[in-house]
Amino acid sequence: MAAVSNLITTLMGTYVGMFVALPLAHKVYNFLTGAKRKAAVAAAAQESGILPDQQQALAEVEETNAQFAEDASEVGAVEHVPLWVTLPVLSIMGIATAVISVGYSNQLVFSYLVMCALVVLGAYLAKWTRNKIPSLIWLTTIVAALCSPISPVADFFVQTLSAVPFLSITTVVLTCAGLSLGKDIGLLKKIGWKIVPVGLVAITASFILATIIAEFALGFWN
Structure with a gap:
C-alpha cells in the first residue's frame, strides 16, 4: 500500500507541481518582492516626471508586474x-x-x-x-x-x-x-533569501496535494 501511495504521489506530483505549485510559488514571489519593486518603480517614475503622482506609478507597476518572469527566465536560462x-x-x-x-x-x-x-x-x-x-x-x-x-x-x-x-x-x-x-549561482544570489520560501512553497504544495490525491484514491479503492 505504501508503494502504491508513493507511485500515485510521484505521478500526480508532476501535474500538481506544473499547474498548481509553480503558479502558487509565482504569487508568493510577487508578494515577497512587491513592496520593494513598487517603491523603486514609483520613485523612478516620479523622478523622471513621466507620472504625476505615486498612485499612478503604483498602478503602472501592477499592470507591468513582470519581475518574477524576468528572474525565472534568467535562472536556468540556457542557449x-x-x-x-x-x-x-x-x-x-x-x-x-x-x-x-x-x-x-x-x-x-x-x-x-x-x-x-x-x-x-x-x-x-x-x-x-x-x-x-x-x-x-x-x-x-x-x-x-x-x-x-x-x-x-x-x-x-x-x-x-x-x-x-x-x-x-x-x-x-x-x-x-x-x-x-x-x-546560475550569481543569479540565485541576486534573488537572495526569497528563493527559500518560494522553493518551499512549490515543494510543499506539490507534495501535500499529491499525497491527498493518493490517500483519496487508496481510500476509494478500499
Whole structure:
C-alpha cells in the first residue's frame, strides 16, 4: 500500500507541481518582492516626471508586474540547443553509466532508443500545442498510459524500460542539475533569501496535494 501511495504521489506530483505549485510559488514571489519593486518603480517614475503622482506609478507597476518572469527566465536560462544534439549526448552518458552499473547488453541500448523515441514524441506534442501543455506532462501521461494494466502493450514497455537501472538515470540527471545550478549561482544570489520560501512553497504544495490525491484514491479503492 505504501508503494502504491508513493507511485500515485510521484505521478500526480508532476501535474500538481506544473499547474498548481509553480503558479502558487509565482504569487508568493510577487508578494515577497512587491513592496520593494513598487517603491523603486514609483520613485523612478516620479523622478523622471513621466507620472504625476505615486498612485499612478503604483498602478503602472501592477499592470507591468513582470519581475518574477524576468528572474525565472534568467535562472536556468540556457542557449537553445537542438534536441537532436542533446538527446544523443545524454543517451550516451546514460548508457555509459548503466554499463558501469550492470554491464553492456543489446537490451540496454534498445531501451534507450525507446526512451529517446518517447522523448521526441513528447517534445513534438508540446510544440504542436505551442507549449501550452509542456513536454514533461505529455511524456508523463503517455508513458503512464502505455505502462498501465489496461494497456495492451504494457508488458512490452514495462520490460523494456525496466532494463535501464534507475540509479544510472538519476546520476545523469543530478549531474546536469549540478552543472545548471553552478552556472546560475550569481543569479540565485541576486534573488537572495526569497528563493527559500518560494522553493518551499512549490515543494510543499506539490507534495501535500499529491499525497491527498493518493490517500483519496487508496481510500476509494478500499
